[in-house]
Amino acid sequence: MANTLFTIAMLIVGLSFLLVTVRFLLGPSVVDRVVALDVLTISSIGLIVLLAHFLDRVIYVDVSIVYAILSFIGVIVIAKYLERSL
Amino acid sequence: MKIKAISIIFVILFAVWLILNNSVSIEYLISGAAIALLISFGFCKECAVFNDLRITPKAFIYTFIFLSVFLWELIKANFVMAKTVLSPSLPINPGIVRADTTLKSKMARLILANAITLTPGTFTIDIIGDTLYIHCVNVNIDDTEEYGKQAVRKFEKYLEVIYG
Amino acid sequence: MEHLKIAGAIITLIGSLFVLFAAIGLLRMPDIYNRIQAGTKASTLGSILTLLGIGLYHPDWLLKIMLLIVFIVISNPVSSHVLGRAAHFAGILPSEKTHTNKLKEDTLETPTTKEEKK
Incomplete structure (x- = not known):
């Protein structure tokens, strides 16, 4: 029962990945693409933790913590670069 | 005021260390405390953000x-x-x-x-x-x-x- | 115990729905500022609920997941704010529906003066 619900949740997150990728490809400006990338990384954190549940390995939660930190720094650096203050 | 900044940074770092390691054995406690103390002393000059925090x-x-x-x-x-x-x-x-x-x-x-x-x-x-x-x-x-x-x-x- | 697992799964499902709303909002909104609003807000609560559901399912992972949630709540608004400012100073205009733009009135000169300083 619970595993079925988790599978449906994973499918919904995958569908939203596709929609955000459309915005990533369409995005008229660079900032649009970066926003799409930000949403992709935030939702992929949830996806990695879901994967940790399915494979039953706690180490993937650590992976998602590192991924969250790296993506945050990445977005800040790109935004600083776009602002011409880097 | 410096003591306050150091202790706040130390508590935060030590808690994060303990959660990430997920164990309370003596080696982890000692090495975590040493690293957290080192970092909090190194960064207390830059870290003015906790100065205004009231602990009441x-x-x-x-x-x-x-x-x-x-x-x-x-x-x-x-x-x-x-x-x-x-x-x-x-x-x-x-x-x-x-x-x-x-x-x-x-x-x-x-x-x-x-x-x-x-x-x-x-x-x-x-x-x-x-x-x-x-x-x-x-x-x-x-x-x-x-x-x-x-x-x-x-x-x-x-x-x-x-x-x- | 079984009830807690089912509750965790349902919370995860609701969270994934919010992530989907974020994606739809990102596609439908007319300009960059509204896209940032839709994207960051819905994806913050969406990922919080997704993580919390799995934390309820595996109670021994809960502390690490709480750390992750705190980090997301702190970092997500900061990155959206920085992106909004970058969009403004890169000269991207809001859509025509935007009827009042006080920031543009006040900072019309700021980008040029910033460059002169360097």
């Missing part, structure tokens, strides 16, 4: 109230956003408004800006001087100043007590 019982109560108000607003924000996004006509009426803040502490302003960003239909774009520039999805055309003030006042009264 009243501040603790207000932190709790602030967190619950914030969580409620976050949930409300998401339902408003879901309703806006799913309605076929896309009922938005955006605008960027000014709002002045009376908070002086940098950390309090950071928390205020973050809280505004996560509440319904508002998002802080920039802070210049004492003025916050807030982008709103649905802004009242007649009284734009009042709209920004409401968004700020909601959190300011708690942060005034927690920070100086």
Whole structure:
């Protein structure tokens, strides 16, 4: 029962990945693409933790913590670069 | 004041270390404490953000109230956003408004800006001087100043007590 | 115990729905500032609920997941704010529906003076 619900949740997150990728490809400006990338990384954190549940390995939660930190720094650096203050 | 900054950084780092290692054996405790102490001494000069934090019982109560108000607003924000996004006509009426803040502490302003960003239909774009520039999805055309003030006042009264 | 697991799964499902709303909002909104609003807000609560559901299912992971949630709540508004400012100073205009733009009135000169300083 619970595993079925988790599978449906994973499918919904995958569908939203596709929609955000459309915005990533369409995005008229660079900032649009970066926003799409930000949403992709935030939702992929949830996806990695879901994967940790399915494979039953706690180490993937650590992976998602590192991924969250790296993506945050990445977005800040790109935004600083776009602002011409880097 | 330096002792306070060092101890706050030390407690945060040590707690994160313990959670990440997920064990309380003696080697982890000693090495974690040593590393956390080293980092907190190294960074206490740069770290002025905790200087204004008040550690009193009243501040603790207000932190709790602030967190619950914030969580409620976050949930409300998401339902408003879901309703806006799913309605076929896309009922938005955006605008960027000014709002002045009376908070002086940098950390309090950071928390205020973050809280505004996560509440319904508002998002802080920039802070210049004492003025916050807030982008709103649905802004009242007649009284734009009042709209920004409401968004700020909601959190300011708690942060005034927690920070100086 | 079984009830807690089912509750965790349902919370995860609700969270994934919010992530989907974020994606739809990102596609439908007319300009960059509204896209940032839709994207960051819904994806914050969406990922918080997704993580919390799994934390309820595996109670021994809950502390690490709480750390992750605190980090997301702190970092997500900061990155959205920085992106909004970058969009403004890169000269991206809001859509025509935007009827009041106080920031543009006040900072019309700021980008040029910033460059002169350097």
